[in-house]
Amino acid sequence: MGGGRKRGRTQRRHFKQGRENVWKHNPQRPAAAAGGEGSEGNATWQPFATENPAFEEYYKEQRIVPEEEWDNYMSMLRKPLPATFRINARTLDMLHIMILFWHGQVSDEHGEDAIRPLPWYPGNLAWHLNFSRMELRRNQALESFHEFLKRENEVGNITRQEAVSMVPPLFLNVEPDHHILDMCAAPGSKTFQLLEMIHQSTKPGLLPNALVVANDVDVQRCNLLIHQTKRMCTANLIVTNHEAQNFPGCNLAKFCSEICTDESKLQRLEFDRVLCDVPCSGDGTFRKAPDLWRKWNAGMGNGLHRLQLEIAMRGIGLLKVGGRMVYSTCSMNPIENEAVVAEILRRCGDSVKLLDVSDELPELARRPGLSTWKVRDRGSWFGVHEDVPRYRKNVISPSMFPSGKGSKDIHVSSSSIEMNTDVKDTPDIGEGEQDTKIAVDGGNNSDDPIAEGRTKVDSESSEATNSSRKLDPTSIRTEHSDYPLHRCMRIVPHDQNSGAFFIAVLHKLSPLNENQAVQVTNSENIISRDRTEKLEENFGTDKVPSEENAVHQQVVDANVLDGEQNGATNDKSSKDKISEDAKVIVNEAENGQAGKKDGRRRPQNQGRWRGVDPVIFFKDKVTIESIVSFYGIKDSFPLEGHLVTRNPDSSHVKRIYYVSKSVQDVLELNIKIGERLKITSLGLKIFERQSSKEGSPCTFRLSSEGLPLLLPYITKQILYASAVDFQHLLQYRTIKFPDFVDAKFGEEASTLLPGCCVVVLREGHQDTESIAMDPSAIAIVCWKGKSNLCVMVSPLDGKEMLERVSLRFGLKHPVEDEKKPKQKTDGSDEQPDCATEMDDQECLPESKASDMEIADVN
Structure with a gap:
């Protein structure tokens, strides 16, 4: 949608809209009884109507499935969606535990086929249940298994995710050294899946060279994304908050060529893989969200088409030559699917190829993409753009049609562009409401009698045509795309009892040339109309310094492609300002003064991006040496340059995060170019400040999140317990x-220094070295007081570990003896139940518990 203020604001409003209370607005909901109680009427409540004549008419005309399959297709769309989940590849023992739990806790009346692996997912890591979410919640026999799934989902051992949503990441062919961008990442289940892939082949204590950048446009959705991915406990993730179509390009040579001398350093942020799962009308999720039946209309797909195209083109611009991008939607609409892919191929020419991946995941049932389709607008069907009424040509663009060609004699005025913006930024309104919006916007030009007369003539001349199209849509002219769109994939519900999805795999063969870049830039017409307002939105209401304004000027000019691809040039003075600004930033970073400007330190928790804490490399050598000495961390574990915090004041740092080498390189690049990336979360929380009455030689304790990474390198403050004592x-x-x-x-526990320690579960007669390197090793963070040892993990994590230990060793599941008095933590003011690993939202404001709901997400 370009960089304009109105478009960006509308997009954010689109994402900020919470899930509607469908119970409140359901017309079939019974009225409350006279006494104020509605319990009597609840017995007559009926489910939502799964009917929408406009939907059936639209997709019958698009021939989304053959006519003989239509009844099966609609019948499956009206059935509840079966529950599916994916097992984390890093906890493979969960597969055995899950099977044991099913056979041990669930009634035999459901049979062996009630739960089975998805045949197309590698490694039997994805599973299908013959029950919907509602049935899982209401069936008493399944209650224990449902609770088991929720608990394991919360701690990250499994992910409850729709089956078709698991497909796009599989076609990326991710490798452990890839840089990956998830452009529209929230709620985060696909991002979690990508993180599983890059960590799957790594050993304990080692990090892959890969990097995942997960982006979303809305801050609240970023909170949900952080909550989801936090379960993975990874140091290879960066979460950013940008409009996907305006994701900033990070090119060091472009911004500070005079001071960049080390060619070995990362010069430009590009990605080997890009997941472009764009916002869509979502009619492929009818089975999961039946309230969408009554809201669906053809205008939803038309309104999102241009945004989807802009996001996809930005993804191509950020993709490395030789890289692969997956474009996907949970919609069946060809306007949102094949039309976008065809336009990408048309703009990029020979630089991008649509791959044939029919030999990948052969057991996945799929349909080829369409080569011909029609566009519906205001109740009329159009097969070619030339047949669209003149006053609608700026709303219904040529890229929506198979050929992608429009009438050459159409001249677009600025007022028409403004009208187009208003229409396409309201994708959820009905067709009748769109007509009203157009009429209002058209009235704004009534001062021009020529334009008013032209509009009237166009309207009258198209009236007869529109009425004929409504009566007989088969009589209109149609086009056939010359691109190999059959290589796209459409997953329909009745093929494998799933939701619907669309997937296209694109391969970048060469850089986009200047002519292609200019076409991309000019095609949307509206890029950064209000740069000043955009800056105020990002930086606050204060006046932005000229140097930062010059940098941001180049950021906006590189919206669609980076500078060397779109041919953008700047005068020498602008380059000098950028270079000087970059020099100041680098000097401040080297001198530990990144938070200062003009001799005055910035207020705490206020970086370049309003409301988001800055990312600061932690370089307090005294504190680091104290941590290394206390826990006996081996020299082979790199700490220098890998520790970051969100607090510029090192004396008041509460949490220290660990980042991988790939994340470290991106952070250094981001600092040098003026912090163009708005980073909301990154790294793995590894140390946390902890105080005690009797004191401890080290003021930082270990974090449960970072323990698996650090465990193979700890030589002090570590104990090995039997299964019984661990239990x-x-x-x-x-x-x-x-x-x-x-x-x-x-006795060994009593001899430890006071403070934080680690207790590892010992199995049999294993030596300590082999236990630490075992991927399935179970360890917990504890606090050693004067006379006791207390656990410092959350009750939920503790319950999950207790379940795993009991199943692994065949022990009886313990039940706490109510008569046994609770013991006090003598000699320590530690509160183990409070000092747990809670979600760290210090860098994001306005975090709400309601945004953390993660059940059954895409």
């Missing part, structure tokens, strides 16, 4: 040293 720790959470079953373990 008791999780059960009672605080145990005095003499009360451990293994007296030797209690």
Whole structure:
């Protein structure tokens, strides 16, 4: 949608709209009884009507499925969607635990086929249930299994995700050294899937060279994205908050060529893989969200077409030569699918190829893409753009048609462009409401009698045509696309009892040339009309310095493609300002003064981006040496340059995060070019400040999130417990040293220095070195007081670990003895149940609990 203020604001409003209370607005909901109680009427409540004549007429005309399959297609769309989930590849023992739980806890009346792996997903890691979400919640026999799924989902061992939503990341062919961009990432299940892929082949204590950048346009959706991906405990993720179509290009040579001398450093941020799962009308999710039946209309797809195209073209611009991009939607509409892919191929020419991936995932049922389709507008059908009425040609663009060609004698005025903006930025309104909007906007030009007369003539001349189209849509002219759109994939519900999805795999063969870039830039006409307002929105209401304004000027000019691709040039003075600004930023970073400007330090928690804390490399050598000495961290574990925080004041840092080498390189690049990336979250929380009454040699404790990464490198403050003692720790959470079953373990615990320690589950007679390197090793963070050991994991994580230990060793699931008095944590002011690994939202404001709901997301 370009960089204009009105468009960006509308897009954000589109994403900020919360899920509608469908119970409140359901016309079939019974009225409350006279006494104010509605319980009597609830017995007569009926489900939502799964009927929409406009939907059936539209897709029958588009021939989305053969006529003989139409009844099966519609019948399946009206059925509830079966529940599916994916097992985290890093916790493969969960597959065994899940099967044991199913057979041990669930009634035999459901049979063996009630749960089965999806045949097309690699490694039997994705599973299908013959029950919908509602049935799982209401069936008493399935209640225990439903609770099991929710608990394992929350801790990250499984992800509850729609089956077809798992498909797009599989076609990216991700490798452990790839840089990956997820352009529209929230709510985050696909991002989590990508993180699983890059970590799947790595050993404990090692990080892949890969990087995932997950982006979303809305801050609240970023909160949900952070909550989802936090379960992965990864140091290879950056979460950003940008409009996808305006995702900034990070080119160091372009902004500070005079000071860039180290060619080995990252010069430009490009991606080997791009996942472009764009916002869409969502009619492929009818089975999961039946309230969409009553809201669907053809104008929704038309209104989103241009935004989808802009996001996809920006993804191509950020893709490396030789890289692969997957374009996907959860819509069946060819205007949102094949039309966008065809326009990408048309604009990019020989630089981009649509891949044939029919030999990949052969067990996945799919249909080829369409080569011909029609466009519906205001109740009329159009097969070619020339037949569109003159006053609608700016709303119904040529790119919506198979040929992508329009009438050459149409001249677009600025007022027409403004009218087009208003229409396409309201994708959820009905066709009748669109007519009203156009009439209002057309009235704004009534001062021009010529334009008014032309509009009247066009309207009258098209009236007869429109009425004939409504009566007989088969009589209109149609086009056939010359591009190999049959290589696209459309997944329809009745093929494999799933939702619907569209997927296209694109391969970048060469850089886009200057002519292609100019065509991309000029095609949308509206790019950054109000740069000043955009800057105020990003930087606050204060006046932006001229240097930063010059940098942002280039940012906006590079919206569609980076500077060397779109041919953008700047005068020498502008380049000098950019270079000087970059020099200041680099010097401040080297001198530890990144938060200062003109001799005055910036207020705490106020970086370049309003409301988002800055990312600061943590370089307090005294604190780092104290941590290394206390835990005996081996020299082979790199710390220098890998520790970051969100607080510029090192003396008041509460949390320290660990980032991989790939993330470190991107951070350094981002600092050098003036922090163009708005980073809302990154890294793995590895250390957290902790105080104690009796004191501890180290003021930072270990974080449960970072423990799996650090465990193979810890040589001090570490204990190895038997299954029984480990189980008791999780059960009672605080145990005095003499009360451990293994007296030797209690003695070893008492000799530790006061403060944080690690307890590892010992299996059999394993040596300590092999336990630390075991991917399935179970360890917890504890606090050693004067006379006891207490657990420092959340109750939810503790319950999940207790379940795993009991199933792995065949132990009886413990039930806390109510008569046993709770023990106090003598000698420590630590509160283990409060000092748990809660979601860290220090860098994002306005975090709401309601935004953290993650059940059954795409």
